[in-house]
Amino acid sequence: MxxxxxxxxxxxxxxxxxxxxxxxxxxxxxxxxxxxxxxxxxxxxxxxxxxxxxxxxxxxxxxxxxxxxxxxxxxxxxxxxxxxxxxxxDPRFNVRYRDDKSYPYLAVTLDEEFPRLQVMRGAKRKGVRYFGPYSHAWAIRETLDLLLRVFPARTCSKGVFKRAGQIGRPCLLGYIGKCSAPCVGSVTAVEHRQIVEDFVDFMAGKTDTLIRRLEREMMSASEELEFERAARLRDDLAALRRAMEKQTVVLGDGTDADVVAFAEDPLEAAVQVFHVRGGRVRGQRGWVVEKTEELTTGDLVHHFCSQVYGGEQGESDVPRELLVPAVPADVDALADWLSQHRGSRVTMRVPQRGDKKALLDTVARNAQEALTRHKLKRSADLTTRSQALEEIAEALDMDTAPLRIECYDISQIQGTDVVASMVVFEDGLARKSEYRRFIVKGATDDLSAISEVLRRRFARYLDARAETGELGDEMEIDPDRPGIDPHTGKPRRFAYPPQLVVVDGGEPQVRAAAAVLHDLGIDDIALCGLAKRLEEVWVPDDQFPVIMPRTSEGLYLLQRVRDEAHRFAITFHRQRRSKRMTASQLDGIPGLGEIRRKVLLRHFGSVKRLSAASVDEIASVQGVGKRTAEAIKAALGGDTTTTNGTEEGDGSDVSRDA
CATH class of the missing domain: 3.40.1440.10 (GIY-YIG endonuclease)
Structure with missing residues (x-):
């Protein structure tokens, strides 16, 4: 080194x-x-x-x-x-947006006398109109199979086309009506080209004109009693509509754009791209890449654009517009470089509202799901999980693999609504029935919060262990299963000790957690912390962190445990903050419980609208009486005057002063 x-x-x-x-x-x-x-x-x-x-x-x-x-x-x-x-x-430390194959396009060879519809990969050539890219070649063939009955254009190779012309007999597609058979002169070159141009117009998004024309022809054939032709046109219309359903319009203005979104963690990022052409999603692509350094979302956009566009293997279809979650620092230079590749102006921007923002959110959800699938596929394999646990045990110098891991995380905003989470992984898999949430009231920062939570959790463990020791014979507790209640057969809360405790944080958090375990006299549970910034594993009393290899299965497992604890904690924190902000004014009102609060908020939509309502309007809500309505108005700062000009603050009708 x-x-x-x-x-x-x-x-x-x-x-x-x-x-x-x-x-x-x-x-x-x-x-x-x-x-x-x-x-x-x-x-x-x-x-x-x-x-x-x-x-x-x-x-x-x-x-x-x-x-x-x-x-x-x-x-x-x-x-x-x-x-x-x-x-x-092909540097090994660069972010790599690389596939094991090029993506297929639907190509129309307009440079030939009898244009051909085909699946094409690789470098593009002049005189060929391309649609795509598509994720799979079968998606193109499925679309073609629907459209060939409406646009019976040639799809055969030059050899097949020439052979059919020599023997004067078309191929099977010509006999079943999915090819106009220009090889044997069934249509002229001009007529065949018109069929191909109609197909190109349909694929380019000009569908309404074609459908209206077919509908007119169908009605005309029906009026002229040509029922077979009308039925054929009806089936053609149905085929067109099925093809249109497969390419749903997502942007009504006929936008040509690539919509790019990322989901990332400190080590990897999942990228998803939707290719929108003519307002329709023509294809989708995705990668999971390794982050080679500390990258912002703008940096990821830069690496994506500079590597994916401008290639020779199907990636050279630079769109007019790039919709991204963040623009890189060199956005102007990047847009100029992309414009040179396209031959016309390319814009890059972050959509703020409307259909484009909604589509970007959809792509972002796909990216998050792709990253989750990538990480979870490791946990599906027993061998991989066993390897991960062994690597953790080796890195932390444990005698045995940690079959039960507990991870703790704190969530707060400047000391308000402080909560903590405890997630449990057993044998490398999440045990959600064992998750616990803590409301922290005596802490002012993360260190005091983590100390309080661990003290509460392991004090409960010590109490359960002492109870087991004192009452074991009387309760007939199985010494091999001390965490199981003998009467219910269910796990006793906090009775199972973990082999490893993980805290979300670095050296300070680990030091605080170690102090708690030492004060409680617990010395048989391993402890570590996972710091987000560099994914370093900190252990007590060590000056330097443990650096696990980036490709380590053990590091992936620790990341999953830490990320799950963070998700669980922040979800609980948001719930409490939302409840405090929306319904705190209704707390403590006599006669108003949680169920009635929910009914009122659902009926009026917000506390502000509730406070503007009259006593009679509040009392009209099912389950809310007149007295409770008056108490609500008084608590929200309004007067208790009813709509009939009386006050009922004490339950009796009193004439209003003039």
Whole structure:
């Protein structure tokens, strides 16, 4: 492992200009490529204190043995050179948006005398109209099968087309009406081209005109008593509508755009792209990439655009518009570079409202589901789970694998609504029936909160253990199953001790948790903390953290446990905060319980509308009487005057003063 200072360029030798740089290992292989607006500023950041770097960046600079660079005139040139080098060297430490295949397009060969409809991959060529990309070739063939009865264009290869012309007999598609058989002269070249142009118009989104024309022809055939032709046109219309259902209009203005969204954690990011052409979703693609350094969402957008667009294998379909969750710092240069590839102006923006914002949210949900599936597929395998537990035991120097892991997280906003969560994983799987939530009232910060929660949890454990020891014979408690209630057969709350306690945080949180366990006299439970920033594993009384490999199954399991605790805690915190903000004014009103509060809020929609309602309007709600309605009005600051001009504050009718 190299010391970065051994190959650091001399001070002042790095130019303060835009450029592209390469890190090489001891064999001369390029392991990382990057671009910068200022080479001096960017490269100097790599030679700072290694422990302050992102884990993956630290691994890269210690693997490298040299660095070189070239300067360019503009950021656009730097983007182009960065793209070229990444494609040329395929560096191992760069974010990789890479597939094992190119994506298929539906292609129409308009440059031929008899244009052909076909599935096409690879580099695009002039004279061919492309629709897509699609996720799978079968999706194209399924669409074609529906449309060929309406647009019976040629789909056969040149060899088949030539052979049919020589023998004077069309192929099977010609006999069943899914090809107009131009090979044997059933239609002329002009008529066949018109069929193809109608197909292109339909795929481009010009569907209404075609459907109206077919409807007119169907009605005309029916009036002329040509019922067979009318029935055929009816079936054609049904086929067109089924094809349109498969390509639902999501943007009514006929937008050509790629909608890109990300879901990420500190180590990985899932990317989802919806290709919208003519307002319709033509295809969808997705990746899960490894984050090579500490990246913002804008950085991920930069890496995505600079690697996916401009290639030669089907990725060169640059749209007019890119809808992204955040714009990178070099958005202007990136848009100029994409515009050069497209040949016309490309815009990149973050939608704020309307249909485009709704579509971006949909893509973001798909990205989150993709990331979740990617992480959970590891837990589905027993061998993988066993490996993860063994790696954790080895990293933390435990005697046995931690079959029960408990993780704690704190959620608060400036000391208000402080709550904590406890999640339980047994044998590498979530045990949701064992989850617990804590309301923390005596804490002012995360450290005091984690101390209070652990003290409460393990004090309960010690009480349960003492009760088991004192009353074991009388209660006939099974010594092999001390956590099971002998009468109900159900687990006794907090009776099971974990083999490993994980806290969400670094050294301070671990120190606070260790102090609690020491005060309680518990020395047989392992403890660690997982810090979000660099995914470092901290253990008590160690000056430096444990660094687990990024590809470690044990690290993935600890991440899942930590993320689940965070999700559980923040969900509880939001529930309490929402309840406090919406219904706190209704607390403590005589005769108004939780059920009636919910009924009132559901009826009026908000506390503000409830406070504006009259006593009679409140009393008209089912289950709410006159006295309770008056109490509500008094609590919300309104007067208790009823609509008939009387006051009933004490239950009797009193004439109003003039």
């Amino acid at each position: 190299a010391d970065p200072s051994s190959y650091r360029p001399p001070p002042g030798s790095i130019p303060d200009l835009p450029g592209v740089y390469r890190f090489r290992d001891a064999t001369g292989r390029v392991i990382y490529v990057g671009k910068a607006k200022s080479l001096r500023s960017r490269l100097n950041s790599y030679f700072a204190d290694p422990f302050g770097l992102h884990q993956r960046t630290r691994q890269m600079v210690t693997t490298a043995a040299s660095v070189d660079w070239i300067t360019v005139g503009t950021e656009v040139e730097a983007l182009q050179q960065e793209y070229t080098w990444i494609k040329e060297y």
